[in-house]
Every structure is written in structure tokens, then in C-alpha cells.
Amino acid sequence: RRHEGAKKEKKERGRELNLPKTRALYYEDPYLREFDATVIWAEGKEIVLDRTAFYPEGGGQPPDHGKIIANGEEYRVEDVQKYNDVIVHTLDREGIASGMVVHGIIDWERRERLMRIHTAEHILLAACRKVLGKHVWQHGTQKDVYESRFDIAHYKPITQKEIKEIEKEAFRIITSNIPVEARFMNRAEAEKKYGFVLYEGGIPPGREIRVVKIGNEDVEACGGTHVRSTGEIGILKILRTERIQDGVSRIIYTAGMSALEHVQREEDILREATEKLRVQPDKLNAAVEKFFQEWKSYRKELERLKKYEIEGIKNKLIEKAKGGKIAEAVELGMKDMLLLSRELSSSLHSGVLIGKDGDIVVFGENAATLAKEIAKAMNGKAGGSKSFAQGKGDPNRIKEGLNKARELMGLA
Ligand SMILES: [Zn+2]
Structure with a gap:
């Protein structure tokens, strides 16, 4: 390892x-x-x-x-x-x-944040045990100034309700302002007194171990730096949880000033959103839902209009066709061109469409060969089957592509 x-x-x-x-x-x-x-x-x-x-x-x-x-x-x-x-x-x-x-x-600002976050981790474990059950075991941890990770062995994902309960339990321990005691002890003596619960964070080497005790809430062998009493932590906030492997959940949390800053940032996001939608925070959800439904119906309407537009273009192209063949430039993107070519192929023998962005769609006889020649004239590439092909060329060479298509199809 x-x-x-x-x-x-x-x-x-x-x-x-x-x-x-x-x-x-x-x-x-x-x-x-x-x-x-x-x-x-x-x-x-x-x-x-x-x-x-x-x-x-x-x-x-x-x-x-x-x-x-x-x-x-x-x-x-x-x-x-x-x-x-x-x-x-x-x-x-x-x-x-x-x-x-x-x-x-x-650098005291950094250290103070880390001491609060570190002590908060002991409390987080105690709170997890209280809420999720005694079976919860610390699996791994990485503390940092702004966000820390705390992995616990727990057989099922942690629910939103449980997260809130854990935060509340942590709040109770913090506001009880319990002294945090750290002292070096003889290993055997410590084990006898507290049991193997001491080794939550791993088994430290040596005959002497440092035992950190927070009232009756938590006791661990720990070599980190801690605040004097739990009240100094201020706030413990869980930011999110992730399932990292079967039976192991990751809790991402922060504490102290970093927690306050997190809450302030979230508040900023909420305020900006409510200002944009011109609603009160408690109406935000309803407003977002309303806008989302409206957007969905507008999109449907747009699709309907698009179909209508394509239908119009189709009819014009069929009128223009000579001997069941057509080669034209259209003001459409690839997605709409594909739709249009499908519609056209039921009425026409063969056709070439070149879109506004240099997209090429060819259907009917010798499609792939034709598409390759057109793409070549447009400094691009194309591929496909005998009956259908598509490609892309330089949008500045649409005219050259069209001329080539008409020449090869006998439409010139
Ligand atoms: Zn510690």
C-alpha cells in the first residue's frame, strides 16, 4: 500500500x-x-x-x-x-x-481554521454514531482549510434527513462547550481505560499515545491540534455526502469561519437567483418550476414552428427540382437538414443540401461518391453509404460545392 x-x-x-x-x-x-x-x-x-x-x-x-x-x-x-x-x-x-x-x-488564520475543523471532525464522528448507529466506523479522513473529507463505514447512503440530524447533534455538542483534553498516556493503560475505540483514526506507533477526549462524547488517539473547548468551533456544516464505495460514505464538511463563509456564499447564490427572478426566497421554488414549465412549452412550440418552416422549404425545393433531382443551399443546421432530407427523399430521386455552416447532406443515387466530390470542392470531408452520405466543408466555399454538385448531377 x-x-x-x-x-x-x-x-x-x-x-x-x-x-x-x-x-x-x-x-x-x-x-x-x-x-x-x-x-x-x-x-x-x-x-x-x-x-x-x-x-x-x-x-x-x-x-x-x-x-x-x-x-x-x-x-x-x-x-x-x-x-x-x-x-x-x-x-x-x-x-x-x-x-x-x-x-x-x-500563519494563525490558517492554523485556527484547521484547529476548528480538526476538532469538528471528532464531533462529527460522535454525531454520526449517535444518529446512524454505533456500527459507524471512521474509514479515512483528509482535512483542509475550506473543505474536509470524512469517510465512514456505513451500510447505506446517508439521507438528507440524517444529515440535518447529524448537524443538530454536532450543534448540541458544540454549544455544550465541552473541554477538549489531550494528554500522552501509556498505551496499555489507555487501551484498558477506553478500549479499541481509541484507534478510530488509525493505530499510532510507540508505547506512549496521545489521547484526545471530549467529555463523554468522543475519545481517540490523535496527534493533531485542537481547540480548548467545543464552543470555539462555532459552526459545523455538512456541505454534501457522496457514496465512494459499497459500504463507505464520504461526508464533506467544514467548520468555524470556513462554515460561515460557506453559508454566506450559498446565501449570495440564493439572493442573486431571487433578484433575477424578482421573487421572495420562499417563492423561489415555485417560480423556478413555473419558468421551467414555460420553457418546456416554448420549446415544444418552437419545434412545431420549425417543422412548419421545414415543410415550407421542402415544398419550394420540390418545385425547383429537375427530373427528380435537386442541389441547393439552405439556411439550416445539420439537425434540420437531416430532417429535411428525410422528407425530400420520399418525393425526389436524389438531392444535395449544403447548410449555412458548410454541412453537406446527400441522398439518393451514388450518395457517398457525390458527397466526397462536393466536400473536396469545399476543402472538407464526407462519408456514407450508396444511398445516404453527410460531410462538412468550408462555409466560405458553399458556392464551389453547389457548382460541383450541379455539374455531377447534370443540373448545371
Ligand atoms: Zn484530533
Whole structure:
């Protein structure tokens, strides 16, 4: 499995680096936005510090971004990865050397969104279990600043009614403002206390595991960053659900400011639609239905008129025909030309129609051969059978095509 391979590679890189464990300040204080540290290793754009508040990618949570200031110069932190216990920061450029004392600043807007979304995920699982049943099991997860994915094993698709219930249950947990407690525990002790429900998000390595507990709602082994209490999440909003495989549903959700922005965007769409249709929001559905029905009846009417028009063209062409043959240019597209040729073929022996866009339709004797010659005269291509053929040529060479057709059909 690719995931396992990546894990192994990471471990190997950690061994190769052979550096002391980086002190993870984001665990000591998840709200730490700035810190000082010493560079203990540097190579190209990569640096390792003795301590860092930058969260490295892990457990489906993306890495922190931000800035590192060294000797008055500002470097952008573009990626943060953990190799064993060594945290490597990737900067936008080279220039930092081992031994330097630097100042780190976390992109707090991004981190805060991610902390809310991450904590919301624990709540989402708890709410899913409450609404869908205890059998629900986390299958996979990928968190992001604006939209996050949460895959659960559940035997049937999640209904719209269930989605609303899950959101309401999440709202109850959020507004109960329950403290979120995270602490490192001895693995055996944690398992004994909480059971294997701890390993919802995967089984972390090591004898010590980090247990994140939200009152009596959820307990998981988790290495991510969380808010202090559920109230800080604000809103948890499910955006949509998808069935990704048999027995696995994907819930796409967001939380906090990103959720508020989502609701605002949806409101904008609603407002624009109601303004265009000049109705109140509660009348929008009825108005859309009315417009749709009208559009359907107009389309039917249009088709009726089109038939009428084609009937007229047909009669004119039959009048023009010589010896049951016709070669004419028509102000029609391919679809209508096909209709027209079908009508004509019941009255005429053979015919050539060239449309306004350079479309060619030929019916009757030697259709394919004739169509190819006409297309050639129009710098185009054609094909078909002995009795019917179609093609396309340059719309600027309709005259040349017609002349060729009339010449070959003896109509010139
Ligand atoms: Zn977590």
C-alpha cells in the first residue's frame, strides 16, 4: 500500500538525519503563535530547529504555514514534515545556517481554521454514531482549510434527513462547550481505560499515545491540534455526502469561519437567483418550476414552428427540382437538414443540401461518391453509404460545392 510505503520512507529519512527529537511546542501550547528557536541542521531550503510551534503534516491534518525570521530576513515556511521525531521545515529559499537563532511566526488564520475543523471532525464522528448507529466506523479522513473529507463505514447512503440530524447533534455538542483534553498516556493503560475505540483514526506507533477526549462524547488517539473547548468551533456544516464505495460514505464538511463563509456564499447564490427572478426566497421554488414549465412549452412550440418552416422549404425545393433531382443551399443546421432530407427523399430521386455552416447532406443515387466530390470542392470531408452520405466543408466555399454538385448531377 502506498500509504505504508510513504510511512517507511519517512522513518528511513528520520534515521538518516540522525538528529535529536524536535520539541513539539504545538503540543505544549496549541495556541502558541510565535516562538524563538535555534537551527540545529540546515541543507538547501530545509531546516531543523531544536523546538517548533509549526505543526507537521499528520493524521490527515495539513502542515502549518508561516514565516521564519533570521538575521532580519523573512523566509516563508511552505511545508513542515515529521521524520520519526525530527520536524523538517521547508522554506521558500536558502540562506539559513545551522547555529542561527530564529523567530518563528505561525500563519494563525490558517492554523485556527484547521484547529476548528480538526476538532469538528471528532464531533462529527460522535454525531454520526449517535444518529446512524454505533456500527459507524471512521474509514479515512483528509482535512483542509475550506473543505474536509470524512469517510465512514456505513451500510447505506446517508439521507438528507440524517444529515440535518447529524448537524443538530454536532450543534448540541458544540454549544455544550465541552473541554477538549489531550494528554500522552501509556498505551496499555489507555487501551484498558477506553478500549479499541481509541484507534478510530488509525493505530499510532510507540508505547506512549496521545489521547484526545471530549467529555463523554468522543475519545481517540490523535496527534493533531485542537481547540480548548467545543464552543470555539462555532459552526459545523455538512456541505454534501457522496457514496465512494459499497459500504463507505464520504461526508464533506467544514467548520468555524470556513462554515460561515460557506453559508454566506450559498446565501449570495440564493439572493442573486431571487433578484433575477424578482421573487421572495420562499417563492423561489415555485417560480423556478413555473419558468421551467414555460420553457418546456416554448420549446415544444418552437419545434412545431420549425417543422412548419421545414415543410415550407421542402415544398419550394420540390418545385425547383429537375427530373427528380435537386442541389441547393439552405439556411439550416445539420439537425434540420437531416430532417429535411428525410422528407425530400420520399418525393425526389436524389438531392444535395449544403447548410449555412458548410454541412453537406446527400441522398439518393451514388450518395457517398457525390458527397466526397462536393466536400473536396469545399476543402472538407464526407462519408456514407450508396444511398445516404453527410460531410462538412468550408462555409466560405458553399458556392464551389453547389457548382460541383450541379455539374455531377447534370443540373448545371
Ligand atoms: Zn484530533
